[in-house]
Amino acid sequence: xxxxxxxxxxxxxxxxxxxxxxxxxxxxxxxxxxxxKTGKCRGFGFVTVKTDEEADQFIEKFNGxxxxxxxxxxxxxLPRSKGDDAAEGAAxxxxxxxxxxxxxxxxxxxxxxRRVASTSDSEGFQPDPRWAxxxxxxxxxxxxxxxxx
Numbered sequence: 001x002x003x004x005x006x007x008x009x010x011x012x013x014x015x016x017x018x019x020x021x022x023x024x025x026x027x028x029x030x031x032x033x034x035x036x037k038t039g040k041c042r043g044f045g046f047v048t049v050k051t052d053e054e055a056d057q058f059i060e061k062f063n064g065x066x067x068x069x070x071x072x073x074x075x076x077x078l079p080r081s082k083g084d085d086a087a088e089g090a091a092x093x094x095x096x097x098x099x100x101x102x103x104x105x106x107x108x109x110x111x112x113x114r115r116v117a118s119t120s121d122s123e124g125f126q127p128d129p130r131w132a133x134x135x136x137x138x139x140x141x142x143x144x145x146x147x148x149x
Contacts (some may be wrong), residue, residue: 002048004077006073007030007072008043008075009070009073010072012063014032014033043064055076059076063075124139
């Protein structure tokens, strides 16, 4: 069984050869994830080792090592789930759980993953406290319009 390791906090100007030079004594090859448009490193990559014991030793030895003035972070990668994109570099779910995951909900370009409650289930909905007073004013205006017309 092989174990895939996430290597993070890589500078964008690092190359696969740079990374393999750092890991040369461990005898592993590195896979660097690059941006499709620019070809530069996206800040992370992967290394595969043979066993859990080797993975633990690798993490202990190389976690925090400086690569081009960046202290790299190494963790065991999460396994891919069946719903992930198979394209190279498009599977962020292999990154550690501490990283944010890509929104699978569709066309949400703003990055705000909050769900908006529909009017039918508004009894259990708690508004954002920063906007609660404004929301209450709007509710009063709406109630006054519907009763006044």
